[in-house]
Amino acid sequence: MNPSPLAGKHIVLGICGGIAAYKSVSLLRLLIKAGAEVQVVITPAGKQFITPVTLSSLSQKPVVSEFFTANTGEWHSHVDLGLWADCMVIAPATASTIGKMAHGVADNMLVTTYLSAKSHVFVAPAMDLDMMAHPSTTANIELLRSYGNTIIEPETGYLASGLTGKGRMEEPENIVKVLEGYFARSLTLAGKRVLVTAGPTYEKIDPVRFIGNYSSGKMGYALAEECAARGAEVTLVSGPVSVTTKDPRVKVVKVESAREMLAECEKAFPASDISIMCAAVADYAPAAVADRKIKREHSEVPVIELVKNPDIAATLGARKKPGQILAGFALETDNEASNAVEKLERKNLDLIVLNSMRDKGAGFGTDTNKITIIDREGSHPYPLKSKTEVAADIVDSIQSRL
Ligand code: PMT
Numbered sequence: 001m002n003p004s005p006l007a008g009k010h011i012v013l014g015i016c017g018g019i020a021a022y023k024s025v026s027l028l029r030l031l032i033k034a035g036a037e038v039q040v041v042i043t044p045a046g047k048q049f050i051t052p053v054t055l056s057s058l059s060q061k062p063v064v065s066e067f068f069t070a071n072t073g074e075w076h077s078h079v080d081l082g083l084w085a086d087c088m089v090i091a092p093a094t095a096s097t098i099g100k101m102a103h104g105v106a107d108n109m110l111v112t113t114y115l116s117a118k119s120h121v122f123v124a125p126a127m128d129l130d131m132m133a134h135p136s137t138t139a140n141i142e143l144l145r146s147y148g149n150t151i152i153e154p155e156t157g158y159l160a161s162g163l164t165g166k167g168r169m170e171e172p173e174n175i176v177k178v179l180e181g182y183f184a185r186s187l188t189l190a191g192k193r194v195l196v197t198a199g200p201t202y203e204k205i206d207p208v209r210f211i212g213n214y215s216s217g218k219m220g221y222a223l224a225e226e227c228a229a230r231g232a233e234v235t236l237v238s239g240p241v242s243v244t245t246k247d248p249r250v251k252v253v254k255v256e257s258a259r260e261m262l263a264e265c266e267k268a269f270p271a272s273d274i275s276i277m278c279a280a281v282a283d284y285a286p287a288a289v290a291d292r293k294i295k296r297e298h299s300e301v302p303v304i305e306l307v308k309n310p311d312i313a314a315t316l317g318a319r320k321k322p323g324q325i326l327a328g329f330a331l332e333t334d335n336e337a338s339n340a341v342e343k344l345e346r347k348n349l350d351l352i353v354l355n356s357m358r359d360k361g362a363g364f365g366t367d368t369n370k371i372t373i374i375d376r377e378g379s380h381p382y383p384l385k386s387k388t389e390v391a392a393d394i395v396d397s398i399q400s401r402l
Pocket of ligand 1: 197198199216218279283311312313329
């Protein structure tokens with residue numbers, strides 16, 4: 001049997017004070033069984049739910065909770081722990097600790113270790129459904145996501161309060177699968193150059209108006225971060241979006257119009273091993289841009305003449321060299337599969353990722369997507385997943401062609 005990708009990995013397991021802390025014991029056992037070396041860091045509230053003796057017996061390491069050991073004065077270095085870890089997983093993560101992590105409230109060992117961690121951080125929230133749904137919690141979770149942390153979404157089900165809803169910590173077996181997936185993929189794209197486009201393009205009408213679309217950039221940014229996490233050198237050519245990446249390995253090039261996006265793609269494409277065209281590029285632009293705001297007071301309703309924008313994917317497809325992989329997206333509202341296959345052929349793509357506006361939770365703006373990957377061999381549908389997971393599926397599919 002192949003060893004687990006967790007074998008030999010250093011994992012900091014952070015445990016907070018919630019009833020789901022009992023599941024952390026199973027999680028710890030599974031991590032140790034997979035061959036990982038685990039250092040448990042527990043909050044003072046966490047110790048009310050689960051004893052350090054249980055945890056240190058399983059991890060074979062003293063559990064860290066305070067900054068000092070009271071009787072010896074021994075100092076526990078969160079900086080050293082942060083450097084030691086190949087990843088940190090906080091399970092369960094309570095609303096309180098999530099809030100502290102989001103805002104840098106470094107008043108316990110777990111939060112200081114989190115703030116010092118150089119490696120990837122996984123956060124598995126667990127709390128009652130109302131706390132989970134509170135705007136404060138959702139905003140804090142979004143902040144953690146924006147710091148590049150992976151949120152392992154809680155399940156919906158029976159909660160300790162007796163209520164039923166979203167807030168149950170993901171099962172330990174599934175948390176282990178997420179971690180295994182992360183380490184199995186890591187650095188498999190080392191030495192590769194990747195070009196990703198993301199977001200909408202804005203085509204100016206006058207100094208205050210434009211033609212655009214609803215793309216948020218979430219799908220493209222997730223793809224760029226996924227490739228960077230696997231060790232690739234990533235250029236992300238991004239239209240105007242409010243999402244950001246904190247991943248220093250992603251070089252973001254900001255553009256506004258389709259023509260600007262094409263120019264940046266033309267620079268990066270020749271050296272790229274993989275190019276993923278995720279941007280929602282405007283097909284048309286105004287033939288002329290008014291140099292002053294078009295006034296409402298004009299007697300006639302203005303007619304805006306449009307011209308065709310360049311097709312970026314097709315331009316790159318025509319220049320593609322053997323060994324380069326070019327992936328496109330198709331955002332459809334009808335005749336989904338046949339339209340996607342037509343684009344695959346016309347733009348000389350190696351694969352096309354179809355997402356349909358008819359599928360709930362798919363396409364523009366959402367945190368989730370439902371895709372079908374189509375190539376010349378056939379098509380492979382995937383269930384609705386977070387855009388981070390969808391990005392991993394797409395990059396897996398691309399890598400299998402390298
Ligand atoms: O940004 P999000 O809110 O997360 O939403 C993600 C998304 C819905 C934008 C994304 O998943 C997606 O589907 N992107 C492509 C949207 C699109 O413009 O589809 P299309 O079917 O019109 O274009 C087909 C392909 O050609 C795409 O790869 C597109 O990038 C490319 N194209 C299109 C027109 C053009 N002038 N140049 C292009 O390169």
